[in-house]
Amino acid sequence: DTEVTQTPKHLVMGMTNKKSLKCEQHMGHRAMYWYKQKAKKPPELMFVYSYEKLSINESVPSRFSPECPNSSLLNLHLHALQPEDSALYLCASSQGVFGATEAFFGQGTRLTVV
Amino acid sequence: LAKTTQPISMDSYEGQEVNITCSHNNIATNDYITWYQQFPSQGPRFIIQGYKTKVTNEVASLFIPADRKSSTLSLPRVSLSDTAVYYCLVGDRMNSGYSTLTFGKGTMLLVSP
Numbered sequence: 001d002t003e004v005t006q007t008p009k010h011l012v013m014g015m016t017n018k019k020s021l022k023c024e025q026h027m028g029h030r031a032m033y034w035y036k037q038k039a040k041k042p043p044e045l046m047f048v049y050s051y052e053k054l055s056i057n058e059s060v061p062s063r064f065s066p067e068c069p070n071s072s073l074l075n076l077h078l079h080a081l082q083p084e085d086s087a088l089y090l091c092a093s094s095q096g097v098f099g100a101t102e103a104f105f106g107q108g109t110r111l112t113v114v
Numbered sequence: 115l116a117k118t119t120q121p122i123s124m125d126s127y128e129g130q131e132v133n134i135t136c137s138h139n140n141i142a143t144n145d146y147i148t149w150y151q152q153f154p155s156q157g158p159r160f161i162i163q164g165y166k167t168k169v170t171n172e173v174a175s176l177f178i179p180a181d182r183k184s185s186t187l188s189l190p191r192v193s194l195s196d197t198a199v200y201y202c203l204v205g206d207r208m209n210s211g212y213s214t215l216t217f218g219k220g221t222m223l224l225v226s227p
């Protein structure tokens with residue numbers, strides 16, 4: 001199984017809502033990532049988890065809260081988002097840590113904040 | 115921080131070979147060079163990775179000169195389905211001291227009939 005599964009595929013939320021994005025992989029990968037991608041822009045790194053510990057937080061606002069419950073799961077909790085946070089949110093995983101190996105990406109969650 | 119520079123866009127026709135060159139003048143000694151392909155509204159897909167010289171797999175070749183300051187992705191006999199954005203990545207050392215994958219602007223390849 002070489003899949004990274006993200007749910008939901010689409011999400012519309014209001015600015016006062018709380019929601020969560022989920023990501024799952026069963027490849028035994030030790031690193032997991034969250035990226036944000038706006039239209040016609042490259043993916044921007046948000047968070048990196050290594051061995052279930054947060055290793056990199058790229059100055060992401062606190063309204064985005066990552067969580068890694070176990071080695072296969074990665075969540076992104078959303079609260080009080082702004083319309084400019086609307087984007088494609090991508091999860092990825094890799095066997096090696098920090099860029100030395102192939103990363104597998106999920107299909108993303110298309111988030112719309114209204 | 116290692117940065118990459120690629121052409122913004124390229125055009126080709128079906129059946130041609132396409133070569134996309136990426137500059138990474140500040141690549142670190144232990145950094146690999148990795149290329150990804152992305153279709154609209156999908157996650158990026160790994161194409162190929164190399165450290166030096168030449169690497170070939172079933173879909174592409176990667177040429178890396180001895181100084182490793184650039185690399186060239188070669189796609190043989192492209193088809194319409196190869197129309198996508200292609201990203202060249204090298205390790206990017208973050209403020210935390212760790213090195214991870216950050217994306218540059220990418221190259222939009224358009225293949226026409």
